Amino acid sequence: MIVSVWRYSHLLFAIASSIFLLIASITGVILAVEPISNKIEPYSISGADELSLAETLENINTKYEEVLAVTRDRNGFVSATVIIDGKNEEFYIDPFTGDKLGSPIQKKPLFQFATNLHRSLFLKSTGRFLIGFASFLLILISISGIVLIAKRQGGYKQFFAPVVRENFSQYNHVVYARFSLIPLLVLAITGVYLSLLRFDIIPDSQVSLQVDFDSIQEEPFKEYTEFDLFKNTPLSELRELEYPFSEFVEDYYIIRLRDRELYLNQITGDVLAEEKYPTVQVISSWATVLHTGEGSILWSIVLGLGSLAIPFLTVTGFIVYFKRPKTKIKNEHSKNESDYVILVGTEGGTTLQFAQELHKQLLLSGKKSHLALMNEYSHFNKMEHLVVITATYGQGEAPASAEKFIQLVKKNQQKQAFDFSVVGFGSTAYPNFCQFAYETHEALKALNNSIAIEEVFTVNDQSFESFNNWCSVWSEKMGLPIHLEKPKLVTSSKPASTFKVIHKAELPEDDTFLLSLKNLNGSKPVSGDLLSVVPAKGERERLYSIGKVNTDTLLISIRRHEKGLCSNYLHQLEHNEKLTATIVNNRNFHFPKHSKKTVFIATGTGIGPFLGMMQENIKRKEIHLYWGARTKDAFNLYKDYIETALQEGKLTDFKTAYSRQQSEKIYVQHLIQRDKELFLEVLKSKGCIMICGSIAMQKEVLQELQELSNKYLGKDLSHYQNRKQIKMDCY
């Protein structure tokens, strides 16, 4: 079934039940405290559970003149009901001595209030029904939620794989839902069960023992301490024991054990009747324990946290829904009169913004452009140029608005020839990067009248910069002067910081330079985060990887391009000059704290963030740095940093590949094959491989790693990517 149906029902059930679920969950959190506060009362006597019933009764009988009953509750507390001075009294006792330990725990008014609200909303039967129904809806919400997570994750096997992060609400909704799934399902199912029990839909079958009074024997007399059952049953088995009402033989002991109920002749000790509890009763008892957490501190905590998740999931769930832009598209030109057709495959709607920008600019330049969702693919009578801009859902699936696309392409053959270009949006932090874009490309390429303008162009982390790169290449081929404007929502809302240039090192022969910056404002980046620089007003931003070499100093490593606006702007900055830029958190490219062995792979200025990360290695764990450059000279710029780190033991070794140093071209990816033992070891031992540099290098390196992984580890590389063992930041 398609995602949208599940998603729609998930939302519908949530809306229908939200108020009741919120009340039930908040009171549920309060009620989770009750069993814990009861359990910690000091009425549990260690070793008492091993006492036999005979010993226990003897201890109690010698202490009190008239005993009515002895019970053991789910907390393991033993209490006795006795008559003292003509009055009933019930209290906890020490089974070894019969001493009174304390009065029965009174339900605190807060818990009483919460219980009533939780069960019936103070509406008696109506309220009970509403809560029971909400509980039922919670089961449906959980089930549709499981399906949605599985769809998002690309199968039930990947259920617990890392979640692709789009925004706070979406990410945490999924992550916390997975954590709280089991307690929530247990609460919902037992809640429904208890409601059904309450409304007699599940019959509350009870043990009904029959005593044959004609055959009751009055002899031989036995002391109760000699009764087999009393001698052989430990106290831990007991639920409740009622003493015979009078001394007549017709009155007997009524004993409820953990699994059965029986009547015992008070004179001979014979079993008069015995029956195991019916299954329904056993289930009911389990349902109660599972729902309330009675008797277990741990389970109460689990239930309390599960309950707490409901308000959180409700709020984040609704935020996800309301934040999801409504994919309403208005077109000036119908699908059959437009030369340009832009199709969008989007999940959360961010991709749509980029497409809309392109669409807008095409219209501004006087072209007839038609924008539609991928699922709306059909005959486009005048289409000459097709642009498909698509995200990938979860782990390589089609996004919601593109589920039918591949079928539609096969079904609706265009009459005229057309060229096409596919742009994939995704994040390299996850495996199957832009998977669906590649599938789309293949599907279109398979048509006999289509021409692929270029290979799939991928955009990482909604980078406007790379989308713009694609656009300039594409528009040049189209012969159109298109200049995209950055969509507003994508701009990071973080405030800019001021930086002071404290050092500049340059290597003119390689056109590279290093800037050491001091942050004058408060923001605290970590190595691997990005510095967003806007070289002039109205210009687009450029991102540079930050290496944080000490608490005060940020290092950025830059290659100067002859016509590069930003690199030249940074290059002309003098010592002590100030610079305004924004820190962008790049959480997927931070130094792994728990990895024992780490490999850094970089080309050229990509070494920048690693210079900072080496400094984070205070524990002196193994770090191997592979670096590729054209010539040996390029190294001079970083020499000091590397050599110091090697001396201090923060860097284990440093291996280089210089492509133009010798006649034979050596690239950094060639070193992987050479040092394959190390790479295999890192992957096996949950270490981490971090890659920074050009996209071309990244592709080559990934291919090498993929081969190693397939050949020696018998696993697809995505297995390690899923475990965040491979981190990339390439441009």
Added chain:
Amino acid sequence: MKNIIVKTVGALCLASAIFVLSSFIKEPEVSYKCMIQMTNYTGEKAYVVVSLINPEGKYEKTLYVQGDDKEWFPDLKEWWKFSDGTKENVDAISGATIGNGERNIISLGFNASHLDAGYKVRFESAVENQEYYTVDAEIELNSATIKEKVDGKGYIRYIRMVPNR
């Protein structure tokens, strides 16, 4: 004159002696063990109140309340008219509710002078959203017949009483 003084002192002494003595003599109490056996009805746990009824048929005193949530007390209408939660402190004489088929054994104390004097013990019962029984069972406080089993009309199957040990 002397005679008068002696007589007065004597009378005073006697009076005070009687007064002092009488304060030591408590009215004798008798206590009975009482079993409330419920029928196999369906529904929530039952609220039962046990009251002492005087020879005029009026409520005299509440002996026991089987029910721990005051929210439902007004459902025992007749008794609530008499007690309405303010006249007596029922906290000390209340116990947990019991469900269908279960039984409850309690101890009831009576003033000896009420025995064989036309007093009755009334068992009144109610279950959430179900019928209310003003007199589910009633036992005469008669030492000759009190040990006989009395059947209930509502949620109570029967009541049994025996003198306490």
